[in-house]
Each structure stands twice: as C-alpha cells, then as structure tokens.
Amino acid sequence: MSYCHFFQTLHDETHPIGKLGRGTHYSVLRAPVWHDEFLNRIDRCAFLDFAVIWDEDHDDRVIDAVMMLYVGGLLSPVRYIGERKGTLTILLASDLKSDWDPEKLQQYRDDISDMCQCLEDPWTAHVAGVGEDGHSIIHASPDKVALYLKNIDMLWQLGVGPRSQTS
Template sequence: MNLPSYSQFFHTIYDEKSPVGRIGRGTHYSVFETVQWLSPSLGRYKSPKVQKFAIIWDEDHDTRIVDVLEIALMRNLLGPVVFAGERKGSLNIVLSPDFDRLTPSEKKEYLANWQELADGGYASDSWGFDWSYLSSPATGSIIQDSKTRTEAYLFNICNLWELGHSVYNERNPWEDEERMQQSIDSLKSLSK
C-alpha cells in the first residue's frame, strides 16, 4: 500500500483520504512519525526518540496544516503534541499530559509561540488557535461532535497507534535479509 508523503520531515504510517464512519464534519485522520529531541515536557533527550502523532482532518483535508507543523518542528514546538488539526480556519493541538509539568510561565511562553505561528500567515493564511490536553481533548475544538464521541475517537487512535514518544530501535538490514531468505528457503522446502 503506497502511503502519500505529505512532508519531508514526517513519515506517513497511516492515512485516511476521506471520512471513515460518522463523526464530526467529515472527520478522518493520518498518523506520522518524526525524529524528536525534546520530551513532551520540553526537556532535551540524550538521544533522539521517535514521535508518533496524528493529524485530524475535516471534510476539506487541508494539507496546509502540514506546513505549519513542519515550522513547529523546527521551532521545537512539536514535542508535546499528540494530535493536531485544522477546522474552520483554526489550528487545534492536543497536548500530552506531561506538558503539565511545565511552570505556568513556561506554558504561557510555549502557547504564545503557537499563537504566533498561527497568526504568522504561514501556509498562506492566518489561523485561529486552540489547544487542549489529551486527558480532556473535547474541551478544544479539534472535532465538531459531542465530548463523549470526540474523546472515544481520539483515545482509540492514541491506543491503536501508540501515539507519543518511543525509543528508536536500531535494526540491521542485513539481518532482515537473512531472515527473509530463511523464510523463503523454509517455504521452498515445504513445497517439495
């Protein structure tokens, strides 16, 4: 299955091109991975982690949000983000509960940086800005639906794809090739 490449910095691991089910106004989602040096509480990792996050699309599947998220990555703003979305001209982010470890002034500065990004005219537009915590994502406006349905939808995506930060597991492509050859040999012997 060929997945679209929305970004040079984000690897697409799942993509819905149109709504699946009936939630919100044409709600659907895509899941991405990227390299992340900052923890959800904005501390610096000794070695990078893999960050998985999801974009929640509405009916217009406005890919300009990817441009905004690339800028957020380069400005060290993406670390706490679990979900991002654009709805009715507004940028919405849902943050990891670990973000709550920041001091009030650190939170204020972080959110002001997002507001500046939303106001900045990136992706050929100025956007409104809204945010919420993963513990209560329906308090934001990422999906136009009931609190119960919004939270169930987002929590299911989070659990299904294990969104957040994880350790990068190195793999040796030569070992993969050896295992593949062993499997082929095993199948050949069965067919004899």
C-alpha cells in the same frame, strides 16, 4: 501518501471514514525529534508519533503548521493536531499538560499563536489537553471525540517513547 520529507506516514486516511463530526478522518505521522515531551533537549534522536485529525476538506495546510512547529522545536509535546473553521487545535497528552508549570504552558501557547500568524493564511490557535472539553478539533460531542482520540492512541501509542528511540 507522503506529506513532508521530514515525516514518515504510518497511517493515512485520505477521505472521511464513518459518521463522526463533519467528515472526520486521520493520519499518523512519525518525525525524528531532539526534544522530549517537556521540550528538554535529549542526547539521542527519538521518534515522535502524532495524529493529524482531518475534517471533510482534508486541508493539508495543516502540514505547513506542523512543519513550522517542527523546525521551531515545538512539535514533541503534540499528540493530535487539526484545523477546523480557521482554528489550529493542538492537543497535548493530558498528564503532560498538567505536569508543565503554568508559565511554561503559557509560553508554549504564545509560541504556537505567534507561529500561526506566520502562516500564509494565518489561523488562530488553541492548545489544550487531550481529555479537556472546549476544543473543536472535531465537530461532535465531547464524549465521542474523547473516545475517538483514545482509540487512535490505543492503536498507535502516540508520543515520544523509548520504544522508538534509536540505539
């Protein structure tokens, strides 16, 4: 399925798979980007691979949020994004989040929160690192969520990487 003309769908689960959370399943999308993972402008277009984590209702309004992040130049740091119970959760690579200075990270969080208020149905936003507890991208124990996300990353090598830059 194609969710948006700007993104290529690399993998798409359209309904719940297994018994994790409340109907958890995922899609992997690829987008051309002009910023690296630290939001620095890059000379050549690269490609970002990221995962959308769906719950049982497969609420594709999350794609509207992804699109707003994309046109706002805020998508490059994202590894996982999902909506559950009115909260948009954005998970950044753990090392990326720890390498950002606190002011830049807070500005990013503020930009995401502002963007979420511009959606047709406003959501609250939560930005965290992949390995952090306390996010609700999936309704399951933190160790199971961490393993699930690691498996997705192992399969798809999410992020902006030299492997996907154009020559």
